[in-house]
Amino acid sequence: MSSAVFDRQLLRRRRQRALARGAETFLLDRMATDLAERMAPVLREFAVAVDLGTAGDAVRRELAGHPGIGIMLGASLLPGDGVAVVADEEALPFAEGSIDLVVSALALQYVNDLPGTLIQIRRALKPDGLLLAAMLGGDTLTELRQSFAEAETEVEGGVSPHVAPFADIRDMGALLQRAGFALPVTDIEKLTVRYSSPLTLMAELRRMGATNVLTERRRKPLKRATLLRMAEIYAQRFSDYDGKVRATFEVIWLSGWAPHESQQKPLRPGSAQARLADALGTRETKLP
Secondary structure (H helix, E strand, C coil), X not given: CCCCCECHHHHHHHHHHHXXXXXXXXXHHHHHHHHHHHHXXXXXXXXXXXEECCCCCHHHHHHCCCCCEEEEEEEECCCCXXXXXXXXXXXXXXXXXXXXXXXXXXXXXXXXXXXXXXXXXHHHEEEEEEEEEEEEECXXXXXXXXXXXXXXXXXXXXXXXXXXXXXXXXXXXXXXXXXXXXXXXXEEEEEEEEECCHHHHHHHHHHCCCCCXXXXXXXXXXXXXXXHHHHHHHHHHCECCCCCEEEEEEEEEEEEECCCCCCCCCCCCCCCCCCHHHHHCCCCCCCC
């Protein structure tokens, strides 16, 4: 029995189908803009940069104006859109210490071995190289997950997974440290997108190539009664005054640097030259 959570071959086919039908890119475009804004204050040279796993070329277009980036390579499951390397994020083809910058938008949440991928990225980075990535977090599509669970319980007497178990931000900083990154930083951004109906949301997810690719997904077609009941529950619990429904997209931002001697180091315990009580203007009370 496979231990893989995600069917990566199915993910590739779903993305190909989305491209063929006219992909919906609003979320990727937003992430590309945000990534470029986060890169703007970084005033240093990145001779070789890789856009890892991002579908389409939105990130590379946004970063094209960054003065510090030299060569910008795309590495993705699918060819096209300027992708220079057809690569799986789970098996990177880059030599150790060959890259200055790795960026990624909405790809790493579908990796089965995320710690392993982060270790590979860390090894591929040169000393003082940077990783900056955005991935979907645990509250993404929570409304759809809850509605499906309730509908299946009512109609079919059981629950099957429809939405991926996305990562929790509380784990991501520790994973960056385990992978060997220095100065790891994680933060979270929640976006609420409104749709005319739950079925419109599901249609848009198909055009994003973001439908169910779990290996433990149910192979039988979804019952019409279950789908309609899910839409009813969704509309009842997560609609606004105008009848539109809400969908949450939680984005976890990750950044970390490959270690280098020039980077800031934490102070040695006990090396402080001033008392915290003095700085706060208060009285220190010693414990027994």
